[in-house]
Amino acid sequence: MKSETPKHSGLLDRILDKSARVGVIGLGYVGLPLAVTTAIRGYAVSGFDIDESKPHKLNAGESYIAAVSHDMLKSVRDNGNVTWTPDFSGLSECDVIVICVPTPLTKHREPDLTYVEQTARTIAEHMRDGTLVVLESTTFPGTTEEVLTPILASRGHNPDSDFWVAFSPEREDPGNETYRTHSIPKIVGADSEASRTLAAAFYGNVVDKVVPVSSAKTAEAVKITENIFRSVNIALVNELKVIYDAMGIDVWDVIEGAATKPFGFMPFYPGPGLGGHCIPIDPFYLTWKAREFGHATRFIELAGEINVTMPNFVISKLREVLDLHCGKGLSTSRILLVGISYKKNVPDMRESPSVTLMDILLKSGAQVDFLDPHVAQIPRMREFPHLLDRTSVRMEDVSSDTYDAVLISTDHDAIDYGQLVALDIPIVDTRNAVASRGLAMKRVTKA
Structure with a gap:
C-alpha cells in the first residue's frame, strides 16, 4: 500500500x-x-x-x-x-x-x-x-x-x-x-x-x-529565562553598588577582583537602570503568566523593583555632589547628561534609563542638555512625548562656564572623557567610564 x-x-x-x-x-x-x-x-x-x-x-x-x-x-x-x-x-x-x-x-x-x-x-x-x-x-x-x-x-x-x-x-x-x-x-x-x-x-x-x-512553550520559556537571568544578576550588582557605596567600597573594584576567579563567578555590571526592549520588559511577562498558575515570582519582582529605583539613586548622588562642590540644588543647576541611548555605541533609545534621568532632572527644575554622538535628536517616545526633538549639544560647545555638573549615563566610546575631566567641574559617573580609561579621578564620583 x-x-x-x-x-x-x-x-x-x-x-x-x-x-x-x-x-x-x-x-x-x-x-x-x-x-x-x-x-x-x-x-x-x-x-x-x-x-x-x-x-x-x-x-x-x-x-x-x-x-x-x-x-x-x-x-x-x-x-x-x-x-x-x-x-x-x-x-x-x-x-x-x-x-x-x-x-x-x-x-x-x-x-x-x-x-x-x-x-x-x-x-x-x-x-x-x-x-x-x-x-x-x-x-x-x-x-x-x-x-x-x-x-x-x-x-x-x-x-x-x-x-x-x-x-x-x-x-x-x-x-x-x-x-x-x-x-x-x-x-x-x-x-x-x-x-x-x-x-x-x-x-x-x-x-x-x-x-x-x-515545544513552542519551551522556546518561549528559553527567551524569558535568558532575560530574567540578566535582569536578576544586574539587580544584584545594583543592590551591591548601593550597599558598598554606603561602606565606602568601590563596587567596580570588587567586580574586577571577583572576575579573576576562573570558575563559579560571572561578572555583571551596575548602571543607572535597565534599558533596551528586552530586559526591562520581558521578565514581567512571566510574572503575569505565573499568577494564572497561583505562583508568585518573588525573585523576578524584587529584581524589577531594584532596577527601577536605580535612576533615583543616581539623582541622589548628583544632589550630594552639587551640594558639596557647588553649594547648589538641582533646581538652580545646569546639567550635561552624557549618553541618551540605552547602550554604548548604539543609537537605540528603547527604554533608555538616560531618558528617565533627564525627565527626573527636568521635573526637579534643573536645566538639562544631552551629549550623544549616536543620537542627534530624541525621537518620539510613548512615555516621554515632551522630550521630542531635543537635540544633542556638540562637544566643542561644552565648557565649564555652561554647566555645573556632568552626569555620565551611557559610556559611548566616541566621547572624549579626557576633555570632560579637563572641564574641572563635578562628574557623576554611572558607568565607570572615567576610571576604566585610566583618567584622573579628580572631582569624579561613581554612582
Missing part, C-alpha cells in the same frame, strides 16, 4: 531549495536584520511594516539600523531578492511568514499583545493554505498556542493541515560586532513535528546553527 504524502512536504521542498518566498513583518531591530540576512542567503523576501517611512527609506537604499549597512541593502536590492512595502496584501504570496513586532507592557506592567494580535489577524486575512508562520517576538509561554494559533485559524484555516506555526525567539544584540543574525544559534520550538521540521529547515538555511526544542 502506498503511503500518503505528508501535507507539509511540498512546503518543505520549497524551503529546502529556497524557492519559498519569505515575508517578514516588522522592520525594526529584529525584523530588518532577519529580512536582509534571509535575502542574502538566497530567499526571495517581502518586508512589511505599518510605518510607511521604513519601506520608503529601504527602497531608497537607506538603512536606519547599524546592523544593516547601506551596502547590504544595495546588494539584496541589486539581486532582486527583496520587496519593502506597507501593503500587507502581499502576504498571500508568502510561503513563510515571520512576525517581528513589539511586545510592550501596559501602564500596569501587564503584557500588551496588541501588535501580535493585530498582525495575526492580518495574516489570517491574507495567507494562503500551506504557509508556515513563525513568531519571534518575546512573550510569555503559551502565546503561540493560546493567542497566535487561534487567530490564524479564525478564518477557516486548519492548524497542522492548512498552516503550521512555530516560535523562534529573537536574540539580537544591537552594537555587538561579534555575533550577528546569522551567527547567533537559533532556538526553534513547535507543537507538532511537521511545524518543527519546517521551521528548523527554514532557519537552517538562514543561520549557522539551529537548536530545536520540544
Whole structure:
C-alpha cells in the first residue's frame, strides 16, 4: 500500500531549495536584520511594516539600523531578492511568514499583545493554505498556542493541515560586532513535528546553527529565562553598588577582583537602570503568566523593583555632589547628561534609563542638555512625548562656564572623557567610564 504524502512536504521542498518566498513583518531591530540576512542567503523576501517611512527609506537604499549597512541593502536590492512595502496584501504570496513586532507592557506592567494580535489577524486575512508562520517576538509561554494559533485559524484555516506555526525567539544584540543574525544559534520550538521540521529547515538555511526544542512553550520559556537571568544578576550588582557605596567600597573594584576567579563567578555590571526592549520588559511577562498558575515570582519582582529605583539613586548622588562642590540644588543647576541611548555605541533609545534621568532632572527644575554622538535628536517616545526633538549639544560647545555638573549615563566610546575631566567641574559617573580609561579621578564620583 502506498503511503500518503505528508501535507507539509511540498512546503518543505520549497524551503529546502529556497524557492519559498519569505515575508517578514516588522522592520525594526529584529525584523530588518532577519529580512536582509534571509535575502542574502538566497530567499526571495517581502518586508512589511505599518510605518510607511521604513519601506520608503529601504527602497531608497537607506538603512536606519547599524546592523544593516547601506551596502547590504544595495546588494539584496541589486539581486532582486527583496520587496519593502506597507501593503500587507502581499502576504498571500508568502510561503513563510515571520512576525517581528513589539511586545510592550501596559501602564500596569501587564503584557500588551496588541501588535501580535493585530498582525495575526492580518495574516489570517491574507495567507494562503500551506504557509508556515513563525513568531519571534518575546512573550510569555503559551502565546503561540493560546493567542497566535487561534487567530490564524479564525478564518477557516486548519492548524497542522492548512498552516503550521512555530516560535523562534529573537536574540539580537544591537552594537555587538561579534555575533550577528546569522551567527547567533537559533532556538526553534513547535507543537507538532511537521511545524518543527519546517521551521528548523527554514532557519537552517538562514543561520549557522539551529537548536530545536520540544515545544513552542519551551522556546518561549528559553527567551524569558535568558532575560530574567540578566535582569536578576544586574539587580544584584545594583543592590551591591548601593550597599558598598554606603561602606565606602568601590563596587567596580570588587567586580574586577571577583572576575579573576576562573570558575563559579560571572561578572555583571551596575548602571543607572535597565534599558533596551528586552530586559526591562520581558521578565514581567512571566510574572503575569505565573499568577494564572497561583505562583508568585518573588525573585523576578524584587529584581524589577531594584532596577527601577536605580535612576533615583543616581539623582541622589548628583544632589550630594552639587551640594558639596557647588553649594547648589538641582533646581538652580545646569546639567550635561552624557549618553541618551540605552547602550554604548548604539543609537537605540528603547527604554533608555538616560531618558528617565533627564525627565527626573527636568521635573526637579534643573536645566538639562544631552551629549550623544549616536543620537542627534530624541525621537518620539510613548512615555516621554515632551522630550521630542531635543537635540544633542556638540562637544566643542561644552565648557565649564555652561554647566555645573556632568552626569555620565551611557559610556559611548566616541566621547572624549579626557576633555570632560579637563572641564574641572563635578562628574557623576554611572558607568565607570572615567576610571576604566585610566583618567584622573579628580572631582569624579561613581554612582
